[in-house]
Amino acid sequence: GAVVSQHPSRVICKSGTSVKIECRSLDFQATTMFWYRQFPKQSLMLMATSNEGSKATYEQGVEKDKFLINHASLTLSTLTVTSAHPEDSSFYICSALDRDQPQHFGDGTRLSIL
Amino acid sequence: DAKTTQPTSMDCAEGRAANLPCNHSTISGNEYVYWYRQIHSQGPQYIIHGLKNNETNEMASLIITEDRKSSTLILPHATLRDTAVYYCILTSGTYKYIFGTGTRLKVLA
Numbered sequence: 764g765a766v767v768s769q770h771p772s773r774v775i776c777k778s779g780t781s782v783k784i785e786c787r788s789l790d791f792q793a794t795t796m797f798w799y800r801q802f803p804k805q806s807l808m809l810m811a812t813s814n815e816g817s818k819a820t821y822e823q824g825v826e827k828d829k830f831l832i833n834h835a836s837l838t839l840s841t842l843t844v845t846s847a848h849p850e851d852s853s854f855y856i857c858s859a860l861d862r863d864q865p866q867h868f869g870d871g872t873r874l875s876i877l
Numbered sequence: 878d879a880k881t882t883q884p885t886s887m888d889c890a891e892g893r894a895a896n897l898p899c900n901h902s903t904i905s906g907n908e909y910v911y912w913y914r915q916i917h918s919q920g921p922q923y924i925i926h927g928l929k930n931n932e933t934n935e936m937a938s939l940i941i942t943e944d945r946k947s948s949t950l951i952l953p954h955a956t957l958r959d960t961a962v963y964y965c966i967l968t969s970g971t972y973k974y975i976f977g978t979g980t981r982l983k984v985l986a
Contacts, residue, residue, distance in 0.1 A: 795972065806976040806978050809976075866972070
């Protein structure tokens with residue numbers, strides 16, 4: 764079946780640094796990818812929709828200058844958390860859409876900011 | 878806000894059928910019902926989806942009421958590996974998923 768790979772799976776870094784997370788669709792072309800974040804014991808919250816070759820669409824309350832999204836190809840979207848602080852620590856998950864198929868999710872990136 | 882309502886948690890004995898309900902009383906005519914599950918510290922896994930007819934695949938069955946205001950996911954023979962949080966999601970042409978709180982299913986040995 765369709766596979767979405769997310770990298771890294773876990774990252775720990777100091778406050779103030781920027782962190783890039785990659786999301787790749789391995790066996791299909793994804794015109795649309797989605798980014799979610801999930802805090803402990805909570806549900807997934809949609810952050811933004813990423814379309815190949817165009818600017819991402821952010822959900823209300825999500826800072827676009829804080830969470831930079833780039834979807835440069837049909838198989839790769841990246842999320843950069845800029846100047847990360849402890850409150851940005853969370854589980855970040857991407858998903859990819861293959862035409863009319865269900866979204867396929869990556870296994871997430873656990874980000875810890877010290 | 879999510880347009881679905883699910884019980885917070887459920888228990889099911891191993892080998893028995895697990896029936897997970899979902900209310901979606903404000904569903905629109907072009908919205909599909911999707912079910913995913915999330916095992917701890919992993920991304921959500923697709924289970925099944927439907928529009929108005931009942932659906933069955935190798936993982937589960939989906940029963941949608943005639944008025945489409947509610948549905949039930951059925952895991953016919955639950956195993957310990959089915960312990961997860963199960964999400965019922967409505968989506969249409971925008972393909973955006975808005976996750977609700979889900980149901981935490983615990984399968985008991």
